[in-house]
Amino acid sequence: MGYLVLALVAGLAAVERKGFLQAMLSRPIALAPSIGWALGDLEGGLLVAAPLELLWLGAVNLGAALPVHEALGTAAIAGGAVLAGRALGGGVAPEVATLAVVLCAPVALLGRKADRLVEIWNERLAARAEAELAHHHPRTAVRSNLYGLVLPFAIAAVLAPLGAALAAAVVPAVLRAVPQAAGPLRVGFFAFAALACASGAKALRARTALALFFAGLGAALVVALVAVLARGGPA
Amino acid sequence: MSAPRKVPGRTLARVFWRCLFLQAAWNRRGMQNLGFAYAIDPALRALYPEAARREEALRRHLGFFNCHPYMAAAIVGGAVHHEEKVAAGAEPGQQPLQYKQTLQGPLAALGDGFFWTALRPFFGAVAALLALLVGWPGILAALAVYNAIHLVLRVRLFRAGYLKGDAIVGDISRLGLPVAADRLRAAGAALCGVAAGVVVLRSLALAGGPAGIVAALAAGAGYVALARGARLLPIAYAAVLAGIGTAVLVGRLHGSS
Numbered sequence: 001m002g003y004l005v006l007a008l009v010a011g012l013a014a015v016e017r018k019g020f021l022q023a024m025l026s027r028p029i030a031l032a033p034s035i036g037w038a039l040g041d042l043e044g045g046l047l048v049a050a051p052l053e054l055l056w057l058g059a060v061n062l063g064a065a066l067p068v069h070e071a072l073g074t075a076a077i078a079g080g081a082v083l084a085g086r087a088l089g090g091g092v093a094p095e096v097a098t099l100a101v102v103l104c105a106p107v108a109l110l111g112r113k114a115d116r117l118v119e120i121w122n123e124r125l126a127a128r129a130e131a132e133l134a135h136h137h138p139r140t141a142v143r144s145n146l147y148g149l150v151l152p153f154a155i156a157a158v159l160a161p162l163g164a165a166l167a168a169a170v171v172p173a174v175l176r177a178v179p180q181a182a183g184p185l186r187v188g189f190f191a192f193a194a195l196a197c198a199s200g201a202k203a204l205r206a207r208t209a210l211a212l213f214f215a216g217l218g219a220a221l222v223v224a225l226v227a228v229l230a231r232g233g234p235a
Numbered sequence: 236m237s238a239p240r241k242v243p244g245r246t247l248a249r250v251f252w253r254c255l256f257l258q259a260a261w262n263r264r265g266m267q268n269l270g271f272a273y274a275i276d277p278a279l280r281a282l283y284p285e286a287a288r289r290e291e292a293l294r295r296h297l298g299f300f301n302c303h304p305y306m307a308a309a310i311v312g313g314a315v316h317h318e319e320k321v322a323a324g325a326e327p328g329q330q331p332l333q334y335k336q337t338l339q340g341p342l343a344a345l346g347d348g349f350f351w352t353a354l355r356p357f358f359g360a361v362a363a364l365l366a367l368l369v370g371w372p373g374i375l376a377a378l379a380v381y382n383a384i385h386l387v388l389r390v391r392l393f394r395a396g397y398l399k400g401d402a403i404v405g406d407i408s409r410l411g412l413p414v415a416a417d418r419l420r421a422a423g424a425a426l427c428g429v430a431a432g433v434v435v436l437r438s439l440a441l442a443g444g445p446a447g448i449v450a451a452l453a454a455g456a457g458y459v460a461l462a463r464g465a466r467l468l469p470i471a472y473a474a475v476l477a478g479i480g481t482a483v484l485v486g487r488l489h490g491s492s
Contacts, residue, residue: 136286184482193434216428
């Protein structure tokens with residue numbers, strides 16, 4: 001049942017990403033918690049939402065350029081992490097999230113390749129619409145536009161559960177076989193999340209992004225230090 | 236010249252709704268051509284009761300079109316404005332096409348520069364930071380504000396395009412989008428820095444001192460590597476490996492002391 005739900009949510013996200021609305025609902029920050037909630041672990045989806053959003057902040061459709069399919073990657077990672085956490089009986093811990101990211105992030109690249117196929121399919125739809133209009137079927141011609149939503153939905157609905165199934169099979173097996181790997185993997189997750197923040201700042205292409213990024217980082221650390229000192233030192 | 240024909244308000248609402256599907260069949264040959272024809276079709280049906288004229292109008296909107304999906308609302312509205320005049324015999328059939336061709340490039344550049352590389356990433360950074368600090372309510376709040384701005388602008392652009400036609404250029408330039416975009420990008424970069432600080436603090440709290448140091452290094456060195464043209468996924472894998480390697484090394488040093 002979990003895989004069916006994941007297929008549906010991933011398919012709808014793929015449609016929202018480009019074909020309909022584009023209201024940020026398919027961005028990692030919205031999609032990962034949605035998948036977590038749909039699979040019964042909102043907190044698990046939340047854990048990966050912020051790092052994935054910042055990692056892929058620059059994944060935007062500019063003109064004819066195709067970015068990585070951040071929605072598909074997110075669906076596979078969040079779905080895989082939640083299902084693996086459930087198999088381990090403890091929810092999505094950082095070590096589970098690290099392995100899910102490592103295993104499923106390439107699905108986003110696969111999604112970009114699939115987008116090329118979608119464009120070829122859509123070219124056929126456009127040609128068919130012209131032919132329908134030539135045969136005096138204007139309603140059929142314009143309706144062809146909606147058929148363009150089918151393939152992105154189907155591709156995401158297949159690839160996201162496949163990626164998640166891989167994570168759900170491999171992650172529990174690794175963590176059961178090598179339980180002492182959990183600590184280092186947890187540190188790996190924080191390193192990944194910090195790198196994702198840098199990726200977000202870089203993607204914003206501000207002239208003074210470097211200075212602003214480090215100023216923000218420094219300010220957060222100083223505020224935390226002041227808060228700790230005001231409380232009378234570390235607990 | 237025949238009596239002026241107006242598209243009813245309900246039909247205009249349908250056209251706007253269909254604008255949301257503009258990129259449903261995006262393709263490399265005509266790009267958003269099919270989406271544009273789909274969006275404007277209800278207006279053409281209202282304006283041209285004669286099948287031959289309706290098909291002729293639809294044919295001209297099946298030609299190449301590409302714009303930013305939000306900004307395109309202004310062009311769809313403007314195209315309806317011109318089609319009303321064509322239907323009334325006040326303009327030649329080429330006028331809606333000329334309008335589209337003139338505006339699609341500049342509005343695409345403006346929309347990409349404001350919405351895709353500034354407003355949306357800014358709200359992505361806001362939502363990510365709020366997710367780290369307060370959880371899902373923060374995400375909901377950020378998405379609600381983003382969509383309030385984006386949907387209001389989309390509706391207003393469509394309305395302005397329909398009511399003013401070519402005069403919409405002045406309205407859009409008065410919005411000052413490029414200046415706002417620069418400010419949003421700068422604020423977004425700072426927010427990403429704050430998010431990195433939160434991650435470093437959380438790693439210190441949950442995984443100890445070495446984890447905090449690794450996270451701070453991943454943020455700093457990662458930014459520099461990305462600025463020098465390193466590819467994103469390999470760098471992300473390298474950060475994970477660096478974190479794992481450091482933890483293993485620290486664990487061994489502790490074990491041997």
